[in-house]
Amino acid sequence: MPASVHLVIPCFQESGRIGPFLAELCEVTRELGDVTIRIVEDGSDDPETDRMRAIIAPLREKHPHLLEPLFMPDNLGKGGAVYTGWNMEKDADWLGFVDADGSCSATEVTHLVGRAREQLTPHTALFASRLSQFGKQVHRQWKRRFIGHVFGSLVSTLLHIRIHDSQCGLKLVPRSAYERIAPALRIHGFAFDVELLAALHDAGVPFLEIPIAWFETPGGHVHLIRDSWRMARDVWRIKMNQQRRHA
Ligand SMILES: Nc1nc2c(ncn2[C@@H]2O[C@H](COP(=O)(O)OP(=O)(O)OP(=O)(O)O)[C@@H](O)[C@H]2O)c(=O)[nH]1
Numbered sequence: 445m446p447a448s449v450h451l452v453i454p455c456f457q458e459s460g461r462i463g464p465f466l467a468e469l470c471e472v473t474r475e476l477g478d479v480t481i482r483i484v485e486d487g488s489d490d491p492e493t494d495r496m497r498a499i500i501a502p503l504r505e506k507h508p509h510l511l512e513p514l515f516m517p518d519n520l521g522k523g524g525a526v527y528t529g530w531n532m533e534k535d536a537d538w539l540g541f542v543d544a545d546g547s548c549s550a551t552e553v554t555h556l557v558g559r560a561r562e563q564l565t566p567h568t569a570l571f572a573s574r575l576s577q578f579g580k581q582v583h584r585q586w587k588r589r590f591i592g593h594v595f596g597s598l599v600s601t602l603l604h605i606r607i608h609d610s611q612c613g614l615k616l617v618p619r620s621a622y623e624r625i626a627p628a629l630r631i632h633g634f635a636f637d638v639e640l641l642a643a644l645h646d647a648g649v650p651f652l653e654i655p656i657a658w659f660e661t662p663g664g665h666v667h668l669i670r671d672s673w674r675m676a677r678d679v680w681r682i683k684m685n686q687q688r689r690h691a
């Protein structure tokens with residue numbers, strides 16, 4: 445039996461972008477088997493919720509592994525949505541998330557699931573990375589690429605964890621490792637994956653950065669100045685929490 449994988453797709457106002465990606469993801473993961481997917485919609489308004497239901501319902505008829513979506517009453521942030529989805533899943537060997545906009549293709553998701561299944565028992569977290577290595581093409585706006593480099597350096601310098609791209613929208617974590625660190629996780633915004641990384645690192649869980657192809661889909665929600673500032677502040681909070689734990 446292959447290891448089972450549960451993927452959360454965190455969504456906020458994504459009905460305009462998710463359709464083709466979700467359809468393809470359902471197809472390719474059905475062929476893989478033992479993958480479940482849950483959309484966690486993070487407090488969008490009623491018309492948006494209706495549009496998402498209209499996209500998801502026909503796909504669920506064909507693909508039972510696309511689970512009942514979760515519509516949250518309030519906006520918790522990307523991390524809050526991912527963790528809410530993960531906490532609902534009690535069985536899967538692997539917990540993961542993938543961005544809704546299709547910047548990372550369904551094929552890349554299947555490759556990462558394949559890499560996870562090479563592990564006899566899940567022990568190493570897999571962080572997809574926009575590294576432009578091994579022939580993987582990465583198309584991003586230069587501004588986002590630049591801020592990403594600065595942010596990666598900040599994470600490496602402050603937290604002493606060498607990582608190139610902590611923010612890529614595709615990650616898989618062994619469920620047993622997540623359950624150990626979950627009580628310490630506090631950050632629910634866009635920097636949640638930095639805290640996840642730091643907590644895994646502190647718990648002695650290894651991680652690997654896996655280069656993937658990335659074709660940025662226009663219409664992103666991350667506001668370069670406002671959100672970069674919030675994320676930098678969150679990295680500082682993560683460092684302070686880490687120091688408190690080690691004191
Ligand atoms: N749950 C939740 N998810 C969000 C929120 N904002 C964005 N997301 C999701 O986070 C993922 C990434 O957001 P994007 O809007 O694609 O971010 P971006 O500006 O394109 O940035 P990159 O994709 O990293 O280049 C998508 O799946 C979004 O739906 C939010 O407030 N709550």
Ligand SMILES: [Mg+2]
Pocket residue numbers: 543545547661664665
């Ligand atoms: Mg995006």
